[in-house]
Amino acid sequence: MGTATALAEKKSKRTTAKGVTSKALASKSSAGKAASAKAAKPKTVRLPGHIYDYPKYYDLIFGSDCQAELDFLQDCFACFADRKVKKLFEPACGTGRLMVRFAKLGYQISGNDLNEKAIDFCNRRLEKYGFPTSAFVADMCNFQLKKPVDAAFNTINSFRHLEKPEMAKDHMRVMADAVAPGGLYVLGLHLTPSTEPQVVEETWTAARGNLKIRSKMWLVDRTPAQRLETYRMKYEVTKPAGREVLEDQFNFLTYNVKQVTDLIASEPRWEIASVFDFAYDIQAPIVLNDQTEDVVFVLRRVGS
Ligand SMILES: C[S@@+](CC[C@H](N)C(=O)[O-])C[C@H]1O[C@@H](n2cnc3c(N)ncnc32)[C@H](O)[C@@H]1O
Numbered sequence: 484m485g486t487a488t489a490l491a492e493k494k495s496k497r498t499t500a501k502g503v504t505s506k507a508l509a510s511k512s513s514a515g516k517a518a519s520a521k522a523a524k525p526k527t528v529r530l531p532g533h534i535y536d537y538p539k540y541y542d543l544i545f546g547s548d549c550q551a552e553l554d555f556l557q558d559c560f561a562c563f564a565d566r567k568v569k570k571l572f573e574p575a576c577g578t579g580r581l582m583v584r585f586a587k588l589g590y591q592i593s594g595n596d597l598n599e600k601a602i603d604f605c606n607r608r609l610e611k612y613g614f615p616t617s618a619f620v621a622d623m624c625n626f627q628l629k630k631p632v633d634a635a636f637n638t639i640n641s642f643r644h645l646e647k648p649e650m651a652k653d654h655m656r657v658m659a660d661a662v663a664p665g666g667l668y669v670l671g672l673h674l675t676p677s678t679e680p681q682v683v684e685e686t687w688t689a690a691r692g693n694l695k696i697r698s699k700m701w702l703v704d705r706t707p708a709q710r711l712e713t714y715r716m717k718y719e720v721t722k723p724a725g726r727e728v729l730e731d732q733f734n735f736l737t738y739n740v741k742q743v744t745d746l747i748a749s750e751p752r753w754e755i756a757s758v759f760d761f762a763y764d765i766q767a768p769i770v771l772n773d774q775t776e777d778v779v780f781v782l783r784r785v786g787s
Contacts, residue, residue, distance in 0.1 A: 525725035534716050534731045538578045538604035544689045544698050545639075546580035553584055555763035555779075556636050556669055562765060563756040563781050565665030568633040572661055574623035574654070575641035579605030586614040593617035595626055624653035631663035638671040638779070643735040646711065651736065652749050659752035659784060668753065668782040671761065675737045677773040695721040703732070710737045740771050747782065756783040 535541060560568035569591060576582055576594025578601055585592045586609060596602050599620050606616035623637075624645055635658060645651045658668050684701035697719045704713040711734045720727040738746070747753050757768045761777040769775065 525721075527726040527728055530718070530720075530727050530729035532729070532731075533598070534718060534729060534733075535577065535598040536600050537718065537729065538598075538601045540696055540698075540718055540720060540729075541601070542578040542580055542604065543691055543694065544687050544696055546578055547689070549580055549584055551763045552581060552638055553588070555759070555765060556581075556634075556638075557588075558765035559667060559669050559757075559781050560634055563783060564634060564667050565783065566633055566663065568666070570630075570632040570634075572628065572632040572635040574626075574635065574637050574658065574661075575644065576605060576618055577601045577641070579608060579618055581636070581638070582618065583608050583612060583614070587612065591617075593619075593628070593632070595619050595621040595623060597622055624650045624657060626657060626661075628661045631661055632666065633663060634667040634669070635662050636669040638669070640672050640735065642670060642672050643738070644733065646734050646736050648710070648736070648742075648746070651746055655746060655750040655753065659750050662784045664784050664787055666784045667756070668784070669779060670782060671777070671779040672738065672743070673777050674743060674775055675739050676776055677739065693723050697721075705737075707737075710742075711735070712737055740773055740775055743778070743780075744771070747780065752784055752786045753782040754785050756781045 530537065571582075571585055571590050571592045573579070573582055573592070573594035576596050577598070579594060582592045582594050582605060592614075594605065595618065596605070597620065602618045602620050605618040609618070610616050623641075642651070642654065645654055662668055684699065686697060686699045688695070688697045690696070698716065699719075700714055700716040702712060703715050705711070706713070713732060713734050715730060715732050717731075718727070718729040720729075744755075747755060758771055758781070759765070759767065759779040760769050760775075761779065763779070769778070771778065
């Protein structure tokens, strides 16, 4: 999951658009049902488990507005790869919102994720559109591909789920094994600037048919000694049958500019080809400084 700021920037347009849709839907359906709504208040069910255990809900909130990322990633392939990019890999792919779109564009795509439910959702959707079920359950810091790919991407902070610096190092190493020389790894994450920034609470809404979801994420704790931030996240789901609520908590490892550039330098098979922000504008590379917050590294695989 992205940090509040990172995902907010990516998703805020969607929030507005979906918010309008969901209001329109609500008023239409409520018109004829006012009487029965008065009679029976829908019951609320507390959902067990983790936010990623509900891929349908995750995908509804975060999976519909991917065009800027798709365009940007393809621009990166064209501008920075020293090989033709046909085969792609996404570590921590989740529901595969980007994978399925790349498959539709003609790329060969695979991905992994720790969450079995997300992988199942991803593979069922790939299958539905006639593509190989190429997502598999694995830890992004401990896996091996049969053959290296031309490019990989990891765009919205999933990388920060690796809670220890050593895990992040392992990830950079296995990704260097997974990407062929001349290929790319596009890695997007939110950095901690030297001055206290930061948006600490964000909400998103989305609706499809008569399913409506409101999602909220907020910072609850910082443990600077371990470089950890703890976030809580809540889904409030409204369906004709009633309401569902899920609350979950997770940690993100924090990075400042030095920590992330040291990490990249720890794996000599990566060089920084360019750096962007979450505006995903290939014409607008950024220069890192201690105020930088959202960052997208375009890493090129060097060596043999
Ligand atoms: C914010 S979601 C992003 C999913 C997808 N990349 C996207 O852009 O929509 C983060 C994903 O990271 C996965 N994840 C967390 N830790 C992981 C690990 N160590 N290895 C693989 N996946 C992991 C979670 O299960 C979740 O699906």
